[in-house]
Amino acid sequence: MDLFEYQAKELFGRHGIPVPMGDVARSPEEARVIADELGVPVVIKAQVKTGGRGKAGGIRPAPGPAAAEEEAARVLGMEIKGHVAHAVLVEAATVPFEEYYAAFLVDRASGSFLAMVSAQGGMEIEELAARDPGALVRMPVDPVRGVDGEELAAKAGLPAAAAAVLERMWDLMVGEDALLVEVNPLICTTDQRIVALDGKVTLDGNAAFRHEREPAELTGSLEDRARAKGLNYVKLNGSVGVIGNGAGLVMSTLDVVAAAGADPANFLDIGGGAGAQVMADGLEIILSDPDVRSVLVNVFGGITTCDAVATGIVTALELLGERGRARPIVVRLDGNNAEIGRRILSDARHPAVRQIPTMDGAAELAARLAAGA
Structure with a gap:
């Protein structure tokens, strides 16, 4: 089961992975209220279970509450690759100093877990792998031993501060029975904080009986x-x-x-x-x-x-x-x-x-x- 970005970030918060402050709006008026409560410039992000939101105009900056309401009105109802945005994430705008890529997934080809990390984030991982294969570190993960965040960060060229976030991503992968946990971009801010600016999580539906979760939100897609x-x-x-x-x-x-x-x-x-x-x-x-x-x-x-x-x-x-x-x-x-x-x-x-x-x-x-x- 694929999660919306806001649902993925709710799980991130439970597992100690830093994310920007924000909340979900399902109307332009709700977006204005959230932006007013945040009190900072925000970003309006279409909540659809597909990529390419930025290129499609589904991610829009808003300097204040009035702009947030206006931009939310543009994004709500937008169709992106057959998915309609019935909600938006109103999130505090966060300026990255550096952008990285990090993911843990089930590698079906090898029948094991795989970590993929790069010091170059913010683009489609397929584009990165094709353009510069050496920029993407692929490391098998022993499910018993777990992840050594310092080793993984060092191999990929990420700062030492990213090590703890990588380990928490693995904790989420195991604790939530996920098939994929991906952050692109994982950023370092100007004050050296590591923040998950985006998030994708796919949960194993076969393990749903082990978790108390709300039913999947129907979007009309x-x-x-x-x-x-x-x-x-x-x-x-x-x-x-x-x-x-x-x-x-x-x-x-x-x-x-x-x-x-x-x-x-x-x-x-x-x-x-x-x-x-x-x-x-x-x-x-x-x-x-x-x-x-x-x-x-x-x-x-x-x-x-x-x-x-x-x-x-x-x-x-x-x-x-x-x-x-x-x-x-x-x-x-x-x-x-x-x-x-x-x-x-x-x-x-x-x-x-x-x-x-x-x-x-x-x-x-x-x-x-x-x-x-």
């Missing part, structure tokens, strides 16, 4: 709407919507779409026993994404029969009306009751639906349609 329908959906940054049955098949479909020259817009697994309603729900979610320019439905019928999938597609398109006609839908059905499913789609004669018998061929057509070819 596509992922929240999908979760409410019981769908396994992840928003991505491409233009080809993808639906499949089974995580392995969906992952393979994402790879085939990429090989065809397009970027997938999402991961959506309708599962092994899904019926027509689940298929209809999944298609409705994907067609609600403005980034999607074509849809690829790739199903191998087993427990989920192809006729049930086809019925779900027809049902969804009937419910969506004109929205269902706006973007092309490429369907590849194979396996249990495939012939019946193909006949159902053919008989429906929906203008948005194209049927292709192979996965590669379907991906290539979806990629061309997304590109407008």
